[in-house]
Each structure stands twice: as C-alpha cells, then as structure tokens.
Amino acid sequence: MKSLHKNKTWDLVKLPKGKKTIRCKWVFKKKEGTLEAEEPRYKARLVAKGYNQIPGVDFTDVFSPVVKHSSIRALLGIVAMHDLELEQLDVKTAFLHGELVEDIYMQQLESFTVLEKEDYVCLLKKSLYGLKQSPRQWYKRFDSFMTSHDFKRSSFDSCVYFKKNSDGSFVYLLLYVDDMLIAAKDKGEIRKVKAQLSEEFEMKDLGPAKKILGMEILRDRKTSKLYLSQKGLSSALSLQPDDEIEYMSHVPYSSTVGSLMYSMVCSRPDLSYVVSAVSRYMANPSKEHWKAVQWILRYLRGTIDVCLQFGRAEDGTIGYVDDDFAGDLDRRRSLTGYVFTIGGCAISWKATLQTTVALSTTEAEYMAITEACKEAI
Structure with a gap:
C-alpha cells in the first residue's frame, strides 16, 4: 500500500x-x-x-x-x-x-x-x-x-x-x-x-x-571462467523413485515436455534435438513417446552438473549449421540444426523442422543456412 x-x-x-x-x-x-x-x-x-x-x-x-x-x-x-x-x-x-x-x-x-x-x-x-x-x-x-x-x-x-x-x-x-x-x-x-x-x-x-531467469551464474575470476547452470531445475525434473512411477505416468505429457524445453532454451543445447522430436507429439502422445520423455529425464538426472562454461578464448563468434534431409518420417520434412559460440561456448542454438518439404538435399541445405545466417546477423 x-x-x-x-x-x-x-x-x-x-x-x-x-x-x-x-x-x-x-x-x-x-x-x-x-x-x-x-x-x-x-x-x-x-x-x-x-x-x-x-x-x-x-x-x-x-x-x-x-x-x-x-x-x-x-x-x-x-x-x-x-x-x-x-x-x-x-x-x-x-x-x-x-x-x-x-x-x-x-x-x-x-x-x-x-x-x-x-x-x-x-x-x-x-x-x-x-x-x-x-x-x-x-x-x-x-x-x-x-x-x-x-x-x-x-x-x-x-x-x-x-x-x-x-x-x-x-x-x-x-x-x-x-x-x-x-x-x-x-x-x-x-x-x-x-x-x-x-x-x-x-x-x-x-x-x-x-x-x-532460474539460471545460476557462477564466476571464478582467478581462472577467468564463468558458468551458467540450471542445477535446481534439472533436479526438479528428475524421475521419482520406482514406487512413484505409477504417479509419474499421470503427469501431463505437454507440461513435462514444456519443462524440458525451458531447460533446453536456457542452458542445455544438448537437449535441442530430442526436445524437438518429442514436442512434435504434444497433441496425441503414445506410450512410446512418454518412454522417450522418461529417458530424457533420466539423462538429465545423470548430467545435473553439466553447464555452459565461458572463458577468455579469443575465438570471437563462430557458427555451425547442418541439416538432416527428410528426417521426419511422418511428413518428410528436413531438420535444421545450428549452434553459435563465443569464446568456444555455445550462446545460440536450434534444432527444428523446416517449414516446407525440401525437394533435394541442396534445397534443404539452403533453407538451413538461411536460418543460420539470420541468426548470425
């Protein structure tokens, strides 16, 4: 007041x-x-x-x-x-x-x-x-x-x-x-x-x-290192003990994938591809899709300490891009993947299906590199 x-x-x-x-x-x-x-x-x-x-x-x-x-x-x-x-x-x-x-x-x-x-x-x-x-x-x-x-x-x-x-x-x-x-x-x-x-x-x-935004910033000035971590979020996403597996089976698929997505967006580029894959089935997930989500959660539990490490390398900004031609078996769309680094540490990344079906590997490559160039700018 x-x-x-x-x-x-x-x-x-x-x-x-x-x-x-x-x-x-x-x-x-x-x-x-x-x-x-x-x-x-x-x-x-x-x-x-x-x-x-x-x-x-x-x-x-x-x-x-x-x-x-x-x-x-x-x-x-x-x-x-x-x-x-x-x-x-x-x-x-x-x-x-x-x-x-x-x-x-x-x-x-x-x-x-x-x-x-x-x-x-x-x-x-x-x-x-x-x-x-x-x-x-x-x-x-x-x-x-x-x-x-x-x-x-x-x-x-x-x-x-x-x-x-x-x-x-x-x-x-x-x-x-x-x-x-x-x-x-x-x-x-x-x-x-x-x-x-x-x-x-x-x-x-x-x-x-x-x-x-839920990301911990840890800094070691002596070694010129800076770490970006999501330990708290990752442990919250971990699977419960076996006696609670039945309870976990009732967790809504979309909200669990949404939590994984937030972790990926913040500090876990290693989740980009798998989160892209499981998020395609939000509307109608099957048991197999839920099993895949559980595998990701197990992976997270074992890699809670993984974080982004920034240092004093003089590499400047470097970008990598690739595509997976017609990798989506349902609609035959290709996948664009890119990552940009500063000083050797990832600062921007993406793994996403292309919006249209590419008629050749060359066309898929052009679409992928166009997305990466836009991000580079």
Missing part, C-alpha cells in the same frame, strides 16, 4: 455515468532467496482483474518485448572474455511505473475502503499488475528513460541497451521485465548507471549477478 500511495497510482472519484469498474484482489507470495542462507520474502501484490477489460475501450496495444536468452548468453561470453564487472538490479513494483493513457476505473481495495467515500472508485493513473497494457506501458517508460540518458537500443534485440564511453569501452544493460543485468569494465560506470536508475525508479541492488 505504501508503494501504491507513493506512486500516486490512482485518484478516488465518483464513477461517471455509463462507465464500468474492474475488480481487484490481493495475491500473496512467498519468494525464496537466491542464496541458500537468504531468508524468504513475503510479498503482497495488488492485482487488477484485467480479464474484464474491453479491447479498444480499456486497452489497445499490449505487446512488450523481453531480452532474448541468446543475448544474455552473448553478454556473459563478452563478460568472461574481457573480464568485465557484472551486476544485477531488480525494479521494485515495476509495473506500477507505467503511465496509463486510457481511463480505467477500479473498485476500491478489499480492507482498504476509505471511510465516508465507500461509493467512490479508483481512477487509475499508473498501470497495475493484471492490466492488459501493464507490461507494454512499463517497457515504454523504461525505454524512454534509457534513450534519454544516451543509451542506444540494439536494433536486433529491443531489451539490449549499450553506451560507449570516452575510453572506447562499453556499458551494457539487459532488461527482462523487471530484472536487469549491467556489465562494464569499471565498477564506477555501473554505480553511475545504478544512481541514475534509482533517481527514476525504486530499485533493489542485488550486487554481483548470481541468478537470472
């Missing part, structure tokens, strides 16, 4: 004739600490019931970009190669910073109705969690702030910002909703950016980067 009042999120007004209100509710969450010894935090969040919003009346555009996983890995590669400082920030109540352009009326909050104004409603001035346009309005506000402070936005990833210093070095900032990674050669440069951000937004300084 302090955050909401401090941010001047709404004005109390009489509801105009012909206007409808949307409802709201409190959502309570226990957020585990990023470190083992860190105490969990108990959070209360006010959420607007945005499913009542009417398109064209209560909102128009809703799309908001987030940083690509390959951009995060590319930055980690640059950090390891050039021994940059890497720190993390979190925006407190990020969505409350977005400015609203539409008139949206919301009922007063449960347990916080203002005395003698019980029939008044909240005219929202700032966005709230749950509103359709909240992510977009927050991104627009943040983007406007960054560009006004001499940062350039990447034309290839709308959530990558960079600024060139007078000595030729760069400051990089990556944004994923309310999580930020900042990298620079000098800690003073990072402090300067943090100070600018703190003047505009309420920030939480998380210090050296330890975790992003």
Whole structure:
C-alpha cells in the first residue's frame, strides 16, 4: 500500500455515468532467496482483474518485448572474455511505473475502503499488475528513460541497451521485465548507471549477478571462467523413485515436455534435438513417446552438473549449421540444426523442422543456412 500511495497510482472519484469498474484482489507470495542462507520474502501484490477489460475501450496495444536468452548468453561470453564487472538490479513494483493513457476505473481495495467515500472508485493513473497494457506501458517508460540518458537500443534485440564511453569501452544493460543485468569494465560506470536508475525508479541492488531467469551464474575470476547452470531445475525434473512411477505416468505429457524445453532454451543445447522430436507429439502422445520423455529425464538426472562454461578464448563468434534431409518420417520434412559460440561456448542454438518439404538435399541445405545466417546477423 505504501508503494501504491507513493506512486500516486490512482485518484478516488465518483464513477461517471455509463462507465464500468474492474475488480481487484490481493495475491500473496512467498519468494525464496537466491542464496541458500537468504531468508524468504513475503510479498503482497495488488492485482487488477484485467480479464474484464474491453479491447479498444480499456486497452489497445499490449505487446512488450523481453531480452532474448541468446543475448544474455552473448553478454556473459563478452563478460568472461574481457573480464568485465557484472551486476544485477531488480525494479521494485515495476509495473506500477507505467503511465496509463486510457481511463480505467477500479473498485476500491478489499480492507482498504476509505471511510465516508465507500461509493467512490479508483481512477487509475499508473498501470497495475493484471492490466492488459501493464507490461507494454512499463517497457515504454523504461525505454524512454534509457534513450534519454544516451543509451542506444540494439536494433536486433529491443531489451539490449549499450553506451560507449570516452575510453572506447562499453556499458551494457539487459532488461527482462523487471530484472536487469549491467556489465562494464569499471565498477564506477555501473554505480553511475545504478544512481541514475534509482533517481527514476525504486530499485533493489542485488550486487554481483548470481541468478537470472532460474539460471545460476557462477564466476571464478582467478581462472577467468564463468558458468551458467540450471542445477535446481534439472533436479526438479528428475524421475521419482520406482514406487512413484505409477504417479509419474499421470503427469501431463505437454507440461513435462514444456519443462524440458525451458531447460533446453536456457542452458542445455544438448537437449535441442530430442526436445524437438518429442514436442512434435504434444497433441496425441503414445506410450512410446512418454518412454522417450522418461529417458530424457533420466539423462538429465545423470548430467545435473553439466553447464555452459565461458572463458577468455579469443575465438570471437563462430557458427555451425547442418541439416538432416527428410528426417521426419511422418511428413518428410528436413531438420535444421545450428549452434553459435563465443569464446568456444555455445550462446545460440536450434534444432527444428523446416517449414516446407525440401525437394533435394541442396534445397534443404539452403533453407538451413538461411536460418543460420539470420541468426548470425
């Protein structure tokens, strides 16, 4: 409530004739600490019931970009190669910073109705969690702030910002909703950016980067090595003991494959091909398909410690691409596979069926290399 009042999120007004209100509710969450010894935090969040919003009346555009996983890995590669400082920030109540352009009326909050104004409603001035346009309005506000402070936005990833210093070095900032990674050669440069951000937004300084999107960042400055790991996720995906196999058989196929897919997208290029294969049968999986998923889970259990390792090799960016002609027995489509590395560590990868049937190995190769060239750019 302090955050909401401090941010001047709404004005109390009489509801105009012909206007409808949307409802709201409190959502309570226990957020585990990023470190083992860190105490969990108990959070209360006010959420607007945005499913009542009417398109064209209560909102128009809703799309908001987030940083690509390959951009995060590319930055980690640059950090390891050039021994940059890497720190993390979190925006407190990020969505409350977005400015609203539409008139949206919301009922007063449960347990916080203002005395003698019980029939008044909240005219929202700032966005709230749950509103359709909240992510977009927050991104627009943040983007406007960054560009006004001499940062350039990447034309290839709308959530990558960079600024060139007078000595030729760069400051990089990556944004994923309310999580930020900042990298620079000098800690003073990072402090300067943090100070600018703190003047505009309420920030939480998380210090050296330890975790992003469920991925652990481990760093050994002495050996110039940086590791990206998903130990926590991998162990959560492991199969249960034999007496629970019956229980496991009732796990929905699609949600299990979805979990594997997230692991693959983040830090496990070795899963690309198999996840591509099992995800083709989401609509109607058979027992054999479920067995294949179980094999992947067993493989994960035995390779929990496998992670991406970034170092100081001066290889730059290198890409590899290949295809498997007519490898899909159901529809005879070919498979495109590529991987790009920085300093010898994979930062971008894909194994996916081509969208059309190739009539020759040459055509399949052209389609594969076209996809890889787009990613290289």
